[in-house]
Amino acid sequence: MEYKARYITEDIKLSCYEDNFFKSDIMFDQHMLVWFLSGETKIVQSDTTYHFSKGDIFLIPRNQLATIINYPKDGQPHKTVVMHLSVERLRDYYLNLNVRPKVFKSQKIYCFKDHPLLESCLASLLPYFEMKEIPPDIASLKITEAISILRVMDESIDNVLANFEEPGKINLADYMEKNFMFNLPMEKFSYLTGRSLATFKRDFKKVFNTTPQRWLTRKRLELAHYQLAEKKKKPIDVCYEVGFENLSHFSFAFKKQFGYPPTGLLK
Template sequence: MSNLKLNQKPTSIAYSCYHTQNREGEQFSADHVLSYQISGTLTLHNSNKKYVFKPGDFRFIRKNQLIKFIKQPDPDIGFQAISIYLDQETLRNFSIEYNQKTNLIKNHDEEAVIQLKEVPLLKSFMDSLIPYINEDQLINQELQALKLREAITILLQCKPELKDILFDFTAPGKIDLEAFMKKNFHFNVQLDRFAYLTGRSLATFKRDFQRIFDSSPSRWLLQKRLQQAYYLIKEKGKTPSEVYLEVGFEDLSHFSFAFKKQYGFSPSKV
């Protein structure tokens, strides 16, 4: 995987490319992301839904989403995708300059990932980035800013209703902590991230968590992940190497150590 070279923010325009076996993991972005699938297949899933993207597909991923992914390279040309990260500062400046406001009433069940129709404007925009990918050129700060503004303008023209998403700068509202954690425990993120996504300070999150679950967040997360791993191995026939990422562990050795400490035997002995 490589990123286009940038002077200021190396993740604003990212190019993903490799030719080896499938890759899986999880991602979180505090910014909205516009992506184009060039080759290979990308499967995304959150706690509610699975999304599959083929070559030629465009997608818009809302900010602050916990998402797991599987990247499957094409046997001949590998996996290639371009992603544009629309940072909050750029969007704020755009909204002020063009008086773009949102009247959105938050709906926590809205789609995390939106598939966009292929239109000439989107395709030509992504094609304009190809020379920088192929020649590994430097995109200077001014050109990067222009490309981000161009992406926003095209999105608003192709799908005007995205205005209520792009220019919503409010923090996540306070939501049902118990329901959220039961659906998202398998994501490997810091406690302060869980707190933010449930609309709480870290201190309030820990206090509410203790009251609801009668346990600390760290202890509960470990137990929940190990229980899910045991179920997947015993009932679904999965191997330890298949489940450790799925249930939220960073590496196989840490998972195996925690599993053996909990159950008295290694996960391969289930």
């Protein structure tokens, strides 16, 4: 994978993947506003799959689990403008506003297609990626502008952007059954379920009577078998969507579990 990035600040970047494919399982620590210039992305969450391409603008809320799969398209690389909306910056923005967000747990990605104000705001960033000397306050001004536009476009967005709570302790079994396909470090799973790593492992053993890694591997293979047998998906697509990092490891683990390779279900 050849990856290139240009920065105005650490919160605003022009991201470019030149190769044919890039996949990552991610937990977003900050809200991310993304504008597509070229290429294509598939974002897989526990209950839905999104497809984005040139011209699309979307907001991914923080503390969300997702599998990100990036592709070039029509001979063009996967290229996006990415703006991070950090908790610190949002606290400053909302400091003097009388906003009381409703607390809700949402996996929703907010999509904003063909909105002239938001697209104009993000397009105005492009010249700055070519400049060596950048006005010192430009990033802060542009992020403030973007937040203001988002609030005009969707009144419910305050419930996301002005919510500064950290994950609390939640039902471990329900959460893991819903999110096992994301290949994240155990530290991330423990944080998102409101536990220390030691408490997470101890509670996991009580609930599932096995280790997290063994349980995760079994669950991912069972989901893969269903996707191949019932949904007739291709092994390469199933491999990445259920949490494996490469096709050879997936094929080896699948055959060890079921006695035949993934391709055996295609016949």
